[in-house]
Amino acid sequence: AGLAVVRRRQSGVPAAGAVLEFFVDLDADSSSSSGEVQAVLAVPYSMPGQTDTLSTVIDLADGCWLLGATSLLAGDADPSNDTALGAFSSGECPAPAISEVVCNPVDEDTDEYVELWFPGPGVFDIEGCRICDGDALDLVTQWSGGDLADPDASPGRFVPPGSHAVILDPEYAQGAQPWDFAPGTVVATVSNTTLGDGLAGTDPVLLYSAAGT
Numbered sequence: 001a002g003l004a005v006v007r008r009r010q011s012g013v014p015a016a017g018a019v020l021e022f023f024v025d026l027d028a029d030s031s032s033s034s035g036e037v038q039a040v041l042a043v044p045y046s047m048p049g050q051t052d053t054l055s056t057v058i059d060l061a062d063g064c065w066l067l068g069a070t071s072l073l074a075g076d077a078d079p080s081n082d083t084a085l086g087a088f089s090s091g092e093c094p095a096p097a098i099s100e101v102v103c104n105p106v107d108e109d110t111d112e113y114v115e116l117w118f119p120g121p122g123v124f125d126i127e128g129c130r131i132c133d134g135d136a137l138d139l140v141t142q143w144s145g146g147d148l149a150d151p152d153a154s155p156g157r158f159v160p161p162g163s164h165a166v167i168l169d170p171e172y173a174q175g176a177q178p179w180d181f182a183p184g185t186v187v188a189t190v191s192n193t194t195l196g197d198g199l200a201g202t203d204p205v206l207l208y209s210a211a212g213t
Contacts, residue, residue, distance in 0.1 A: 120161020
């Protein structure tokens, strides 16, 4: 896979001695760690407002991958905006499995969810997928429904290999939050107010990728 990053300096000091670190984010933690770094390239000296393009080639096996690039510069006053991430598919990308569907709980307005398990390899981007219960087709989006009581539930869009994700009812945080999720569970939701058209035990729940497969 070819990976290129354009860095445009809009303010601050000239880039002197900066490097650009390319990495494959295998654990979806939005940062590089041991074994993930693929290349480190020197950034040309550039003034604020100047545009530079750096590129590298990464050999990836078939799968879904999360690629990243981080600009490293000594004395950077705000490192929070130095990393760019992008999802990339190489060859055939494995699909997550629907591992559990909770329908008709005590409170159907808040407590329903669909659980996924992603076997890997790579990292699966759940945002933009759709779930269907045979009656309604719902767009999966990032969680925005409020604070979650379970410390093992982490809002996000990228599911690491061997991990679970849950698509929660958008109003889940307004209920009793009765469920105890597995450590590292990625939490998402849907763009409308409910999952499907009222989940039932006989519904054929399907997951579609962002590409429609």
